[in-house]
Amino acid sequence: MKRSTKRSYTLTVGCVLAGLIAVLALVSLFWLPYAADDTSGGRLTGPGAGHLLGTDKLGRDLFTQLMTGSRIAFEAGLGSVLIAAALGGTLGVLAAFAQGWIDDTLSAFLDILIAFPTLLLAMLIVAARSATLGSAVLAIGLAQSAVVARLVRILVKRVLAQDYITAARTSGTSWPRIVAGHVLPNIWPTLVVNLALQFGLAVLAEAGLSYLGLGAPPPNASWGRMLQEAQATFTTAPAGALAPGILLVLLVIGVNLIADGLRDTLDPAARRRRA
Amino acid sequence: MNILDVRDLTIRTADGRILVDRLSLAMAPGERLGLIGESGSGKSLTTLAVLGLLPDGMTVTGSAELAGTQIVGASEKQLTGVRGQDAAIVFQEPLTALDPLMRVGRQIAEPLSRRRGLKGAELKRAVVAALEQVRLPEPDRIARAFPHEISGGQRQRVALAMALACEPKLLIADEPTTALDVTVQSDMLDLLDTLVRERDMAVLFVSHDLAVVARVTERVLVMKDGRAVEEGDVREIVRTPREEYTKALVESARQLESALDLRSTR
Numbered sequence: 127m128k129r130s131t132k133r134s135y136t137l138t139v140g141c142v143l144a145g146l147i148a149v150l151a152l153v154s155l156f157w158l159p160y161a162a163d164d165t166s167g168g169r170l171t172g173p174g175a176g177h178l179l180g181t182d183k184l185g186r187d188l189f190t191q192l193m194t195g196s197r198i199a200f201e202a203g204l205g206s207v208l209i210a211a212a213l214g215g216t217l218g219v220l221a222a223f224a225q226g227w228i229d230d231t232l233s234a235f236l237d238i239l240i241a242f243p244t245l246l247l248a249m250l251i252v253a254a255r256s257a258t259l260g261s262a263v264l265a266i267g268l269a270q271s272a273v274v275a276r277l278v279r280i281l282v283k284r285v286l287a288q289d290y291i292t293a294a295r296t297s298g299t300s301w302p303r304i305v306a307g308h309v310l311p312n313i314w315p316t317l318v319v320n321l322a323l324q325f326g327l328a329v330l331a332e333a334g335l336s337y338l339g340l341g342a343p344p345p346n347a348s349w350g351r352m353l354q355e356a357q358a359t360f361t362t363a364p365a366g367a368l369a370p371g372i373l374l375v376l377l378v379i380g381v382n383l384i385a386d387g388l389r390d391t392l393d394p395a396a397r398r399r400r401a
Numbered sequence: 402m403n404i405l406d407v408r409d410l411t412i413r414t415a416d417g418r419i420l421v422d423r424l425s426l427a428m429a430p431g432e433r434l435g436l437i438g439e440s441g442s443g444k445s446l447t448t449l450a451v452l453g454l455l456p457d458g459m460t461v462t463g464s465a466e467l468a469g470t471q472i473v474g475a476s477e478k479q480l481t482g483v484r485g486q487d488a489a490i491v492f493q494e495p496l497t498a499l500d501p502l503m504r505v506g507r508q509i510a511e512p513l514s515r516r517r518g519l520k521g522a523e524l525k526r527a528v529v530a531a532l533e534q535v536r537l538p539e540p541d542r543i544a545r546a547f548p549h550e551i552s553g554g555q556r557q558r559v560a561l562a563m564a565l566a567c568e569p570k571l572l573i574a575d576e577p578t579t580a581l582d583v584t585v586q587s588d589m590l591d592l593l594d595t596l597v598r599e600r601d602m603a604v605l606f607v608s609h610d611l612a613v614v615a616r617v618t619e620r621v622l623v624m625k626d627g628r629a630v631e632e633g634d635v636r637e638i639v640r641t642p643r644e645e646y647t648k649a650l651v652e653s654a655r656q657l658e659s660a661l662d663l664r665s666t667r
Contacts (some may be wrong), residue, residue, distance in 0.1 A: 289492040296490045297512045
């Protein structure tokens with residue numbers, strides 16, 4: 127009993143943290159205190175009336191930028207995770223079912239992709255396309271696909287080795303039915319938890335890329351770019367760096383707590399222990 | 402026609418090691434055959450090969466006909482048809498024999514709906530009947546339970562109910578009682594014996610325990626290191642084992658029994 131209260135607590139705190147930032151992101155779709163390119167605020171004014179957190183060196187409202195940044199963070203996280211789940215999931219299932227050289231080739235390819243630096247991949251994609259949020263998300267999503275694919279492959283293989291799969295095959299159940307009825311439900315808990323963790327990592331990766339100028343172009347403020355722009359004036363106007371930094375940390379912690387809480391509620395082994 | 406006809410079945414690993422060596426066996430419809438041998442003797446592999454379920458990388462040569470269909474070299478599509486119709490399997494480990502995330506009732510419903518085309522309330526009744534038939538108490542409750550909510554013995558009965566739901570002509574029981582408590586083991590054997598007799602089902606009973614095999618089968622085939630070393634009537638083999646390995650097997654079973662006698666008379 128005690129364990130399960132602690133668990134729901136983890137999930138709740140995670141949801142609150144990520145939820146707050148999600149609200150900022152959602153509101154930014156419909157309303158912003160100032161336009162993204164409004165530079166009428168005066169330079170580096172500091173927190174005060176009219177500008178909740180003050181302005182940056184170009185006179186843009188910091189809170190407005192934070193809100194757009196939240197939206198971009200969620201877009202980056204969701205986009206990357208969707209790519210990783212779709213592409214990585216498909217490749218993983220294929221590799222698990224393929225035998226011999228197909229499995230070997232796929233696995234080798236995934237290992238190379240995992241070893242390939244995400245930064246380099248992002249630079250290549252940006253060079254081929256342009257520096258947009260889409261390019262960053264594509265790079266992160268591709269890199270994460272490899273991780274997810276490898277996880278899915280091993281999860282599926284483990285389920286396929288179970289007696290109940292052999293029993294189902296013996297009794298003449300077709301492969302599509304086995305995959306839909308037995309394999310997917312059994313890998314789902316682990317997969318969902320991993321995807322939640324990947325979301326947090328994707329948010330961090332996007333901040334890193336846009337810090338380097340490989341993310342969303344101005345005037346869309348991403349947290350990473352806000353950090354980069356505030357770097358020079360950090361000692362005189364710390365709010366510009368602290369605000370996006372803190373939100374970034376809160377979101378990643380929140381998402382990781384959610385992943386942790388999900389693991390405990392979804393994992394059949396944990397559920398069995400409680401039962 | 403034999404329900405199972407295996408001739409010169411040879412199983413090799415990818416690197417050429419021979420796991421089962423020119424094994425031949427035949428089973429008439431309704432016959433029960435015990436396959437006995439120590440672990441690693443190739444008895445479980447033989448049952449998997451007969452169903453076309455060998456792990457990737459192993460190669461099979463020879464012939465294995467299940468109800469007239471050649472299994473060696475058959476396509477997955479052909480195999481799916483044969484397996485559902487003609488054979489079902491019960492495994493040793495009740496923990497992994499059922500999908501941990503699916504309610505017991507749904508797992509039994511799967512073969513029932515496919516094999517008999519049942520739906521809705523009719524299917525529900527059939528599921529409960531299937532659970533009753535393996536003498537599970539409170540079949541309604543068990544149908545709604547997840548595998549981890551019922552005991553090992555109960556899980557094994559559910560696995561048996563699933564196998565029987567397919568109405569196979571051949572039931573393969575791969576050490577179905579080894580993982581159970583001794584008291585539960587005996588009940589399970591009785592149950593298996595009765596249900597199979599009622600249905601005139603052929604049974605291939607795999608075990609390392611001579612006493613268990615003797616209880617449900619008439620004929621046994623003793624395997625060692627991938628080869629059939631002796632085959633014949635159970636009683637005869639127990640009375641006059643010819644091969645060294647069979648002698649040792651009988652001897653050890655006897656010793657266990659006499660140890661029990663000694664203690665009870667003391």
